[in-house]
Amino acid sequence: MYKINQKAVVLVFFLQLVVGGIWYASTPTALLGRSILEDASEQPSIIMAVLFVLSVLVYLLFTAWLLVRIKGMSGPERFFLVIAIWFFIVLPNYIFVSMQLNFSEVDVFYLLSYSAINCAIAAIILPLWRSSRSIFKT
Template sequence: MYVLQLLVGAIWYSAAPANITQQIEGSALGGISTETVIGFCVALFFYTCFSAWLLAKTNLRSSFERLVLTISSWLFIVLPNVFFVGMFVDFTHMSVGYLMSFGFISCLIAAFILSFWRSNRSIFKG
C-alpha cells in the first residue's frame, strides 16, 4: 500500500498544473529537493502506520465502519489545513485544493486497503 501511495504521489506531482509548480519553485520551498522527497516519503510512511494503528486499536467490527473512520480522520485532521495553507501561503483556492487533493487520494487508498485487508489489522495487535 505504501508503494502504491508513493507511485500515486509521483504521478500526482508530475500532473500538477504549471501555475502550481511555478509557485512552489518560486516560494520558500525552492523547488523539489532531495530533502523534500525524503520528507514526503517519511511523512507518508508515518501517516500509513498511524492509519493502521488507529484501525487496529478501535473495536469496529465491519469494514465499512473502518472505512468511514479512516476518511473521517482525513476530514477532521487534514482538511483544516486548507485554512492554514490559505493563510500563510499565497496560493489560489484552486492551487490549495490541488495540493490538498493528494492527502485525500492517499486517504482513500489507505481506507480501502487497510479497512478490508485483514492482515493489516494484525500488525498492531497486543
C-alpha cells in the same frame, strides 16, 4: 488479537508513492511558476524527497495502528473512520493554506488532493484486508 497486516501496508505505501509521483509530475505550471521538466536545479532536494516518503509512511503506519486498536467496528465503519481522520486532521489545512499562503482555491485544492487520494487508497485497502489471526500468542 489482530496485528497490522504488513502486506496491506506495503501495498498501500507503494500505491501512495506511485500516486505521489504522478501527482507531482502533473503539478500545474501556475503553482510552480515553471514547467516540471524545466530547470533541473529547481527540483526538490533528496532530503525533501526522503521527508516526503517518511511522512507518507508515518501517517500510513499510524492509520494502520489505529485500525488495529479499534475494537467492535465492521469494515465499512473502519472505512468511514479513515475518511473521518482525513476530514478532521488534514482538511483543516485548507483554511490555513488559504489564509497564510494566499493561494487560489484551485491551487489549495490541488495541494490537498494528494492527501485525499492517499486517504481513499488507505480507506479502501486497510480496513478490508485485515491480518489473519494467529493461534500462537507472541
